[in-house]
Amino acid sequence: TQLLEQSPQFLSIQEGENLTVYCNSSSVFSSLQWYRQEPGEGPVLLVTVVTGGEVKKLKRLTFQFGDARKDSSLHITAAQPGDTGLYLCAGVGTGFQKLVFGTGTRLLVSP
Amino acid sequence: EAGVAQSPRYKIIEKRQSVAFWCNPISGHATLYWYQQILGQGPKLLIQFQNNGVVDDSQLPKDRFSAERLKGVDSTLKIQPAKLEDSAVYLCASSTRLAKGNEQFFGPGTRLTVL
Numbered sequence: 001t002q003l004l005e006q007s008p009q010f011l012s013i014q015e016g017e018n019l020t021v022y023c024n025s026s027s028v029f030s031s032l033q034w035y036r037q038e039p040g041e042g043p044v045l046l047v048t049v050v051t052g053g054e055v056k057k058l059k060r061l062t063f064q065f066g067d068a069r070k071d072s073s074l075h076i077t078a079a080q081p082g083d084t085g086l087y088l089c090a091g092v093g094t095g096f097q098k099l100v101f102g103t104g105t106r107l108l109v110s111p
Numbered sequence: 112e113a114g115v116a117q118s119p120r121y122k123i124i125e126k127r128q129s130v131a132f133w134c135n136p137i138s139g140h141a142t143l144y145w146y147q148q149i150l151g152q153g154p155k156l157l158i159q160f161q162n163n164g165v166v167d168d169s170q171l172p173k174d175r176f177s178a179e180r181l182k183g184v185d186s187t188l189k190i191q192p193a194k195l196e197d198s199a200v201y202l203c204a205s206s207t208r209l210a211k212g213n214e215q216f217f218g219p220g221t222r223l224t225v226l
Contacts, residue, residue: 004153031213042115042202042217043154088153092213098167099215101146101153 002027002093004102012108013079021074021087021105029091032065032072033099037086079109113137115218117203123224129191132221136184136205142166144215145178145188146202154202160186190223198225 004025013019023032031050035043047056049065049072056063060083062075072089089102116135124130136143141162146154157176159167163183171178175194180186190197200222204215 006153009151033214041219042204044217045214048214086151090153098156098159099213101155104151104153106151 002029002091002100004089004091004100006087006089006102006105008105009103010106010108012110015080015109015111016078017109019076019079019107021076021107023072023074023089023102025070025091027091027093028069029093029100030069031092032069033090033092034063034072034074035088035090037088038084043086043088076107079107081109081111083107084109115203115205115216117201117218117221119221120219121222121224123226124193125226126195127192129189130193130223131190132188132201132203132223134186134188134203134218136186136203137207137216140205140207140216141183142206143180143186144204144206145186146204148200148202148220150199157188193223193225195225198223 004023007022031048033048034046036046037043047063052067052069054065060077064073087105090099093100118133143160145157147157148154157171158178160180163180176190178188200220202217202220204217206215
């Protein structure tokens with residue numbers, strides 16, 4: 001069974017602070033995705049990383065895929081209240097287009 | 112382009128009752144997924160359809176859960192009888208093989224409360 005553990009589970013910070021969310025597994029994934037989910041809504045894809053060691057930037061968000069394609073991180077610079085939400089990593093595992101979701105990190109950014 | 116539609120948005124039932132959820136995926140998306148998301152956790156895949164065929168239902172509690180996608184378009188997920196631990200948000204998602212990196216598009220979910 002492929003599992004993805006995220007840390008921390010919950011993060012409460014002030015506007016302007018930086019933060020990093022980690023996503024770890026003992027399994028290798030062909031690619032890894034990060035989603036953000038807001039209350040009452042479904043998850044929305046932020047980014048897909050495919051190559052080991054790959055780094056992608058999306059405005060103030062930086063995503064990195066581990067060299068061995070077993071782990072990933074999400075770094076947010078100068079967090080804003082609009083970044084509040086549940087952040088989910090998801091690995092593309094074996095099988096037909098199957099995603100394995102991580103345990104989630106709930107982020108609260110206060111003004 | 113319309114997104115994934117789900118109904119109802121909320122449902123409250125008593126244990127041992129039955130309930131059904133409906134999902135209409137994005138037009139043209141051949142793959143449809145049902146997920147269960149316990150509060151504060153990541154979604155867990157229950158069943159995956161490719162057109163009207165089941166690709167993966169390994170985590171579906173088949174003694175009480177059933178799902179169908181008869182015409183390869185919309186889908187229903189049923190729970191009968193419901194248990195307290197079934198309280199969760201049930202998410203439907205769809206994707207196309209043409210989507211980059213297997214992007215899945217999610218509906219808003221149905222929040223089920225079992226009393």
